[in-house]
Amino acid sequence: MAAILHSIAGSRSFRVNWLLHELGEKVEIVPYAIMDGSLQHPEFKAKSPARRVPALELDGRVLYESGAIVQYLCETRTGHSLMPAIDSDERSGWLQWIHYAETIGAGVQNLNMQHLFLPKEWMKSPTVMGIETKRLAIALKAVETALQDGRSYLLASGFSAADVMMGFTLESASRYVRFDGYPQTSQYLARIKARAAYQAAEAAEGPQQFYTQDFYELPEA
Numbered sequence: 001m002a003a004i005l006h007s008i009a010g011s012r013s014f015r016v017n018w019l020l021h022e023l024g025e026k027v028e029i030v031p032y033a034i035m036d037g038s039l040q041h042p043e044f045k046a047k048s049p050a051r052r053v054p055a056l057e058l059d060g061r062v063l064y065e066s067g068a069i070v071q072y073l074c075e076t077r078t079g080h081s082l083m084p085a086i087d088s089d090e091r092s093g094w095l096q097w098i099h100y101a102e103t104i105g106a107g108v109q110n111l112n113m114q115h116l117f118l119p120k121e122w123m124k125s126p127t128v129m130g131i132e133t134k135r136l137a138i139a140l141k142a143v144e145t146a147l148q149d150g151r152s153y154l155l156a157s158g159f160s161a162a163d164v165m166m167g168f169t170l171e172s173a174s175r176y177v178r179f180d181g182y183p184q185t186s187q188y189l190a191r192i193k194a195r196a197a198y199q200a201a202e203a204a205e206g207p208q209q210f211y212t213q214d215f216y217e218l219p220e221a
C-alpha cells in the first residue's frame with residue numbers, strides 16, 4: 001500500500017516525499033495550501049495536532065514531525081545506506097545533521113513569516129529580519145565547514161538521510177542568504193538537486209507554493 005503524505009508543495013513535507021523516492025516506496029500525495037484554511041480542517045487536525053505538514057500515513061500509523069518520520073523510515077526500511085549503523089562512528093554526526101536541519105529550518109520559517117506571510121507592511125520588523133538573516137547566515141557556516149574537506153555529502157561515507165533533511169532546508173535558506181560566500185554549500189546543493197529521486201519528488205508534488213522571488217533582500221533598517 002502506498003504511503004499517504006499530507007503535504008504542501010515546497011514545505012518540509014518535501015523531505016519525506018524525497019526520502020520515500022530515495023527508498024523506492026510508493027507515495028500518494030494529499031495536497032494542502034498554506035493560506036487557504038485547508039490545514040484547519042478537523043480531519044487534518046486529527047492527523048497533525050499543530051496543523052502542520054508533513055503528516056504521513058504508513059504502516060497503520062499516522063506520524064508528524066519531518067525528522068521523526070525520516071528516522072522512522074530509515075529504521076523500518078532495509079536494503080539502503082541512508083542511515084549509519086547504531087555502532088558506526090558516523091551515527092552521532094548523522095543524528096546531529098538530522099536535527100541541525102531544523103535549526104536552519106527555524107531561521108527560514110521566521111524569515112518566511114516576515115517576508116511572505118505578514119499581510120501588512122507595518123507588521124514587518126526590519127530589525128527582526130536583519131537579526132534572523134544574520135543568525136541564519138551564521139548557522140549555515142557549520143554546513144560550509146563540514147564540506148571543507150571536499151566530501152560530496154554531509155557524511156564522509158556518502159549520501160544519507162541527513163542530506164535529505166538538510167537539502168530541502170538549504171534550498172529555502174538560499175532565498176534569504178546569498179550563497180556566494182558558501183562555495184562548498186552551493187555545490188552541495190546543486191549536487192543533491194541533481195539526484196533523480198529529488199527531481200522525481202519535485203515532479204510528484206508540483207511547483208513550490210512559497211516563493212515568488214529567487215532572493216529576498218533585507219529592507220532598509
Ligand SMILES: N[C@@H](CCC(=O)N[C@@H](CS)C(=O)NCC(=O)O)C(=O)O
Nearest residue numbers: 011012051052053054064065066067
Ligand atoms: N518541526 C516540524 C515543523 C512543521 C512545520 O512547521 N511545517 C510548516 C510547513 S514547512 C507548516 O505546516 N506550517 C503551517 C503553519 O505554520 O500554519 C517538522 O519538521 O515537521
